[in-house]
Amino acid sequence: MSFPREGDLSSPQQQVPIFVLKEGTTESKGRQAQRNNITAAKLIAELVKSALGPRGMDKMLVSSIGDVTITNDGATILKEVDIEHPAAKMMVEVAKSVDNEVGDGTTSAVVLAGALIEKAEELISKQVHPTVIVEGYQMASEKAIEFLRDAATKLNDPAGGKDNETLLTIAQTSMASKLVSGESADLAKIVVQAVLDVAEERIDEREGETRQQQQQKKFRIDVDNIKVEKKAGGSLNDTQLIYGIVLDKEVVHGGMPKRIQGAKIALLNAPMEIEKTEMSAEIRISEPQQMQMFLEEENRMLKSMVDKVVAAGANVVLCQKGIDDIAQHYLSKAGIMAVRRIKESDMFKLAKATGARVANNIDELTASDLGSADLAEERKVETDKWVFIEGCKNPKAVSILIRGGSQRVVDEAERSVHDAIMVVKDVLEYPYVIAGGGAPEALVAARLRDWSGSLSGRTQIAAYRFAEAIETIPITLAENAGMDPLDTQVQLRARVAESLERSGQGRAEIVKAKYGINVIEGKVADVSKQNIFEPLAVKEQVINSATEAASMILRIDDVIAASKPKSEGHAGQGGMGAGGGEMGDFGE
Numbered sequence: 001m002s003f004p005r006e007g008d009l010s011s012p013q014q015q016v017p018i019f020v021l022k023e024g025t026t027e028s029k030g031r032q033a034q035r036n037n038i039t040a041a042k043l044i045a046e047l048v049k050s051a052l053g054p055r056g057m058d059k060m061l062v063s064s065i066g067d068v069t070i071t072n073d074g075a076t077i078l079k080e081v082d083i084e085h086p087a088a089k090m091m092v093e094v095a096k097s098v099d100n101e102v103g104d105g106t107t108s109a110v111v112l113a114g115a116l117i118e119k120a121e122e123l124i125s126k127q128v129h130p131t132v133i134v135e136g137y138q139m140a141s142e143k144a145i146e147f148l149r150d151a152a153t154k155l156n157d158p159a160g161g162k163d164n165e166t167l168l169t170i171a172q173t174s175m176a177s178k179l180v181s182g183e184s185a186d187l188a189k190i191v192v193q194a195v196l197d198v199a200e201e202r203i204d205e206r207e208g209e210t211r212q213q214q215q216q217k218k219f220r221i222d223v224d225n226i227k228v229e230k231k232a233g234g235s236l237n238d239t240q241l242i243y244g245i246v247l248d249k250e251v252v253h254g255g256m257p258k259r260i261q262g263a264k265i266a267l268l269n270a271p272m273e274i275e276k277t278e279m280s281a282e283i284r285i286s287e288p289q290q291m292q293m294f295l296e297e298e299n300r301m302l303k304s305m306v307d308k309v310v311a312a313g314a315n316v317v318l319c320q321k322g323i324d325d326i327a328q329h330y331l332s333k334a335g336i337m338a339v340r341r342i343k344e345s346d347m348f349k350l351a352k353a354t355g356a357r358v359a360n361n362i363d364e365l366t367a368s369d370l371g372s373a374d375l376a377e378e379r380k381v382e383t384d385k386w387v388f389i390e391g392c393k394n395p396k397a398v399s400i401l402i403r404g405g406s407q408r409v410v411d412e413a414e415r416s417v418h419d420a421i422m423v424v425k426d427v428l429e430y431p432y433v434i435a436g437g438g439a440p441e442a443l444v445a446a447r448l449r450d451w452s453g454s455l456s457g458r459t460q461i462a463a464y465r466f467a468e469a470i471e472t473i474p475i476t477l478a479e480n481a482g483m484d485p486l487d488t489q490v491q492l493r494a495r496v497a498e499s500l501e502r503s504g505q506g507r508a509e510i511v512k513a514k515y516g517i518n519v520i521e522g523k524v525a526d527v528s529k530q531n532i533f534e535p536l537a538v539k540e541q542v543i544n545s546a547t548e549a550a551s552m553i554l555r556i557d558d559v560i561a562a563s564k565p566k567s568e569g570h571a572g573q574g575g576m577g578a579g580g581g582e583m584g585d586f587g588e
């Protein structure tokens with residue numbers, strides 16, 4: 001393609017605009033793009049802000065088909081809300097990534113990311129370039145994590161003795177902000193026990209980890225080994241830990257025993273049925289005896305399957321596939337309890353809990369494949385019949401059965417239990433804890449402000465703003481508890497400065513987080529004695545994820561959006577020339 005030269009009026013290309021982007025594509029550039037993104041991100045932070053902390057409010061979310069969710073969990077709120085704007089979607093990603101990594105701190109992360117962006121907006125309006133801000137933020141976030149580590153306490157024996165108490169506190173703190181806070185003490189016991197049961201002493205994995213991490217981690221926990229089942233009915237107090245697996249399935253045949261003590265369990269990943277051939281086969285029968293023989297042969301095959309199970313010594317059969325009526329009959333005659341069509345994931349858990357090996361072929365089943373449990377029993381849970389395999393010796397998979405007044409309660413309880421499981425896991429894997437109630441954030445902010453003085457040029461201003469953004473956490477906790485934000489800030493800064501002064505500017509001795517928000521009494525106070533503890537892993541993740549997202553959003557100066565297939569009427573607006581500064585209507 002040849003480009004028109006200046007003054008070359010004869011060239012037809014000069015009049016024809018060059019379309020680089022597909023028709024209907026919209027673009028917003030520079031300031032406009034930035035402003036839109038910043039606004040969207042701030043709106044998302046605003047949305048979850050009032051949910052932060054024990055005095056935070058819950059959100060009632062109604063889906064397009066009318067399903068109601070009541071929650072206080074940042075990740076859940078954002079997951080349920082239908083979000084359009086691309087920058088807003090990135091904020092949702094923050095919550096998601098924090099949820100996946102550490103399980104708690106999702107609201108904090110979104111609030112912090114929003115605050116970072118808001119502070120950056122002020123700087124941008126004062127002509128500080130976003131790149132400089134991002135650089136300052138990056139440096140400040142690294143420093144912040146250093147200060148956090150100073151303020152944290154190491155647990156020497158996280159799984160035992162006195163530190164066990166700390167695990168309970170950690171679990172309880174994570175549930176303090178939820179609907180279930182009233183029952184958090186009992187739930188915490190269940191959660192800690194469950195996590196300790198499935199914890200495995202860590203096998204060394206040397207690659208890709210720093211030496212420091214290797215020395216710190218002692219356990220490996222696969223939270224999938226904790227099966228959380230829920231059923232509305234009863235009350236939260238009826239929630240129980242089961243040393244085994246709860247199956248939301250019933251015993252397959254009415255004649256089978258409903259309760260077997262000293263269960264010897266066979267796990268089958270093979271049908272107890274005569275498999276139909278892939279091709280349609282035709283059998284010609286000319287005499288009634290042949291029909292009889294045919295049926296008898298089927299019968300014989302099914303009986304021989306049951307005989308294998310009996311020979312192996314099993315009295316409970318848990319089958320991933322189907323069980324034929326005739327096989328059911330023979331099983332029940334042999335006094336064997338059977339459940340069919342169990343989920344594959346449950347089969348894995350059953351194997352871990354009972355010590356059984358899953359047999360892929362009935363012919364291979366032997367006594368050594370069987371697992372054991374004190375009790376296998378079908379019980380009525382509200383209107384359903386569920387099978388409980390419980391009392392497993394040293395189970396590496398356990399269940400938590402959540403009960404509660406209504407479906408919404410058990411749903412939110414399940415989310416809170418998930419958070420609690422995750423924080424206990426966090427601490428076992430990275431045994432450092434830190435005070436809650438906004439105290440670490442207040443301390444880190446003060447030390448960051450101090451430190452930012454050592455930076456040169458405009459990064460200094462950015463780092464200073466980072467410190468202010470971190471302070472948003474205690475301030476928001478206070479605001480949600482009905483305190484005045486400005487008074488709180490002034491008081492908090494004074495108290496923290498005092499404590500830093502006393503400890504020699506944080507140089508002579510390591511400063512522990514102390515002053516934060518006592519949300520119950522609604523005042524700035526020494527919260528270190530209040531038994532509010534959180535995993536250091538959560539705090540670190542909050543800072544990392546929030547900084548990352550804020551930086552990413554701030555770096556964008558061009559949003560190019562492909563036309564949406566359903567909406568029309570944008571035709572002609574596309575193209576490089578047409579977009580500049582003209583849009584910003586991404587679902588605002």
Ligand code: ADP
Pocket residue numbers: 051052053054056072073074104105106107108109173174176177435436437438473477517518519520532534
């Ligand atoms: P997130 O999704 O970020 O975990 P939460 O709503 O669970 O949000 O609130 C967490 C914040 O609440 C943390 O900063 C934590 O320290 C604080 N918090 C928890 N319990 C208390 C308490 N009893 N007093 C003061 N602050 C608390």
Ligand code: MG
Pocket residue numbers: 104105106174177419
């Ligand atoms: Mg929380």
